[in-house]
Amino acid sequence: MKFFSGFSLCNEVDFFQPFINESNYSVCGFSYGAIKAFEYVQKALQEGNRVDRLQLLSPAFFQSKDAKFKRLQLMAYRKNEDEYLRQFINACFLPYERRDVEHSVTVLEELEELLMYEWDKDALKALVKKGVVIEVYLGGEDQIVDSAAAKEFFLDVATVTYVKNGNHFLLTE
Numbered sequence: 204m205k206f207f208s209g210f211s212l213c214n215e216v217d218f219f220q221p222f223i224n225e226s227n228y229s230v231c232g233f234s235y236g237a238i239k240a241f242e243y244v245q246k247a248l249q250e251g252n253r254v255d256r257l258q259l260l261s262p263a264f265f266q267s268k269d270a271k272f273k274r275l276q277l278m279a280y281r282k283n284e285d286e287y288l289r290q291f292i293n294a295c296f297l298p299y300e301r302r303d304v305e306h307s308v309t310v311l312e313e314l315e316e317l318l319m320y321e322w323d324k325d326a327l328k329a330l331v332k333k334g335v336v337i338e339v340y341l342g343g344e345d346q347i348v349d350s351a352a353a354k355e356f357f358l359d360v361a362t363v364t365y366v367k368n369g370n371h372f373l374l375t376e
Contacts, residue, residue, distance in 0.1 A: 204229045207236030207243065209295075210263070210317055211288050213307040218372045219260050222340050222364070228255040234347065234371065235317045237262035245326060248333055257330065259339045259361070261371050263317040267352035273318045280314050294346040295371040302374075327360040337361035342369030 204225050206216045215233060216223070223231055230247075232240025237259040244254050265273065280287040288309065293301055331337060339357040341350040343365060350365070357363050368375045 204231060205240070205243065206230075207232035207239040208307065209234035209236050209261075210313055211291065211306055211309040212304055214305045215372070218374065219340075222258065222260060222338075222373065224256050224258060224338075226255060228253050229258060230254055230256070231258040231260065232262070233260040235263045235313065236260075238317060238320050241322075241327075244330060244335060248330070248335070254335055256336045256338065259337070259357075261342060261345060261348060261350075261373060262322075262339060262353060262357075263320060264322065264348045264350075264353035264356065265318050266321050266356075267349045268318075276318055277311070277315060280311060284309070291347075296374070297346045297370060298344055299370055299374055299376055322356065324356070324360060327357075331360060339363045340373055341365050342371060342373050343367040344369060345371045347371040 204223060204227065208215060219233065230240045230244050240257060240259065244257050247254050292304060296302060327337060337360060339361045341354055341363065343350060354363050354365060366373050366375065
């Protein structure tokens with residue numbers, strides 16, 4: 204199993220153990236990492252590699268947000284990166300108590316990419332046609348992404364599991 208971490212994070216895979224398929228032919232990504240996992244699977248299949256399952260855990264889904272929201276996020280990051288990341292991580296855990304997470308080095312370009320990313324439904328359908336099972340996991344209490352819009356978007360290309368009381372990490376307590 205290959206795992207791609209979320210924006211500004213590393214080694215957070217343990218949060219998702221109840222959901223992850225440990226097969227050698229599974230690819231998983233959390234939040235920003237879901238974008239990277241999707242792109243990795245597309246490339247892997249083009250190169251003739253086998254992938255059976257793509258698991259998108261709280262995928263970064265901002266195509267339902269307007270340009271003003273995205274601009275404000277980028278401005279806040281530019282103004283004070285440390286404060287932005289502190290608030291971002293806190294929001295990932297809401298409405299529950301924050302837990303310790305390991306951080307990675309972040310760059311503005313990654314935040315821009317995840318905010319501006321447009322999921323391509325035709326490309327997702329192409330993966331399904333090639334035999335890839337796509338699973339999407341969303342938290343009903345997610346304070347980061349619009350889980351309702353993401354659910355609606357992914358429903359016809361993936362099995363969507365909606366963790367009613369789950370936050371961005373899909374935790375329920």
